[in-house]
Amino acid sequence: MKLQPGELLLTTREGSEADLVSELPGARVLGPALVAAPSDASATATPSRLVFARQGFPVHAVVAAEPTAIATALAEAVKAAVAGAATAWTLQAWVADAEAANQLAGDLRRLAAAALQAAETTSPRFRLRHVDSAEQAHTMDGALAQLCMLSRTEVAVGATRTRDALSLIPGGRARQKAEAAAPSRAAMKLEEAFEWLGRGPEPGDLCVDLGAAPGGWCHVVLKRRARVIAVDPAQLSPTMKGKKGLSHVCASAFDYAPSEPVDWLLCDMAWRPLEVAQLLAKWAKRNWARQLVANIKLPMTKKLEILTRVRETLTEGGWQDVRARQLYHDRDEITLSAWRTA
Numbered sequence: 369m370k371l372q373p374g375e376l377l378l379t380t381r382e383g384s385e386a387d388l389v390s391e392l393p394g395a396r397v398l399g400p401a402l403v404a405a406p407s408d409a410s411a412t413a414t415p416s417r418l419v420f421a422r423q424g425f426p427v428h429a430v431v432a433a434e435p436t437a438i439a440t441a442l443a444e445a446v447k448a449a450v451a452g453a454a455t456a457w458t459l460q461a462w463v464a465d466a467e468a469a470n471q472l473a474g475d476l477r478r479l480a481a482a483a484l485q486a487a488e489t490t491s492p493r494f495r496l497r498h499v500d501s502a503e504q505a506h507t508m509d510g511a512l513a514q515l516c517m518l519s520r521t522e523v524a525v526g527a528t529r530t531r532d533a534l535s536l537i538p539g540g541r542a543r544q545k546a547e548a549a550a551p552s553r554a555a556m557k558l559e560e561a562f563e564w565l566g567r568g569p570e571p572g573d574l575c576v577d578l579g580a581a582p583g584g585w586c587h588v589v590l591k592r593r594a595r596v597i598a599v600d601p602a603q604l605s606p607t608m609k610g611k612k613g614l615s616h617v618c619a620s621a622f623d624y625a626p627s628e629p630v631d632w633l634l635c636d637m638a639w640r641p642l643e644v645a646q647l648l649a650k651w652a653k654r655n656w657a658r659q660l661v662a663n664i665k666l667p668m669t670k671k672l673e674i675l676t677r678v679r680e681t682l683t684e685g686g687w688q689d690v691r692a693r694q695l696y697h698d699r700d701e702i703t704l705s706a707w708r709t710a
């Protein structure tokens with residue numbers, strides 16, 4: 369069935385479509401990295417709480433890939449989203465993150481620019497309130513209009529308030545810069561996690577990093593001028609040797625206990641998710657850490673079932689507000705965050 373106005377259009381990592389469908393009653397796979405869900409599906413699953421959605425929007429219209437048709441649909445969609453408020457809006461255009469769709473990205477960029485120009489003549493007052501970035505629109509409690517190119521000939525158009533958007537990044541592709549000095553690409557996962565949370569360790573904070581080798585996450589934490597105890601039976605990269613604020617406990621995380629409570633518990637252990645969850649729950653029960661960021665490996669097909677049990681274990685342990693998201697840099701894994709009061 370083709371995408372219909374009123375449905376929710378969502379994008380995910382290619383290969384995770386079935387995981388996203390399992391989160392939303394009545395949802396279906398539209399194509400690689402794209403899922404459609406009935407509008408009432410969001411009543412049972414709040415879009416911002418979806419684990420496997422990178423970005424999405426309620427579809428206002430599916431129109432021809434032609435600037436005037438897009439400009440008209442944009443004006444209608446934004447007007448409906450802001451419900452009469454005279455606020456700013458911005459436009460993001462994206463394609464699904466899959467090989468064939470990625471080839472349409474250039475066409476879409478040109479089309480989006482032409483549609484913005486067309487809006488100048490079709491609805492000049494509406495065009496006047498356009499701002500260049502989602503962050504700018506967000507500071508004015510504005511709207512995020514989105515275009516998703518479904519094929520060479522069809523574009524889905526929609527808009528929401530920025531506060532209801534899943535992400536303020538086009539297509540939710542929160543790509544981090546690979547740093548030559550970081551000992552592993554895993555560093556990008558933690559950078560993205562802190563960006564997602566809008567916070568991270570402060571200078572002087574004490575962190576424990578379980579499963580730390582070769583040291584990418586430690587590198588990120590040290591850059592923030594926090595201190596870190598790396599716990600891993602494997603060796604850290606030689607480039608991490610002697611770094612100020614870093615110590616290495618060469619042991620299994622299951623045998624380790626901190627000598628004092630810490631500010632952040634970080635965990636990227638390559639280990640079975642339910643056993644990792646029990647370990648993280650133990651940290652909460654014993655008041656060993658206040659904040660948690662953990663990357664949980666989910667190589668199995670039914671990821672959501674295991675993830676539900678992981679979340680339950682953490683909550684029973686005393687972690688609060690357990691949030692989970694498959695971030696852009698996550699593969700067969702998801703990132704969890706939680707906190708607890710001392």
Ligand SMILES: C[S@@+](CC[C@H](N)C(=O)[O-])C[C@H]1O[C@@H](n2cnc3c(N)ncnc32)[C@H](O)[C@@H]1O
Binds near residue numbers: 551555579620
């Ligand atoms: C994906 S790597 C971590 C990468 C690291 N976060 C970085 O940024 O470089 C997974 C790590 O988990 C460690 N690991 C597996 N079992 C562990 C255990 N029981 N205790 C501590 N670390 C463990 C492995 O030795 C490996 O270094």
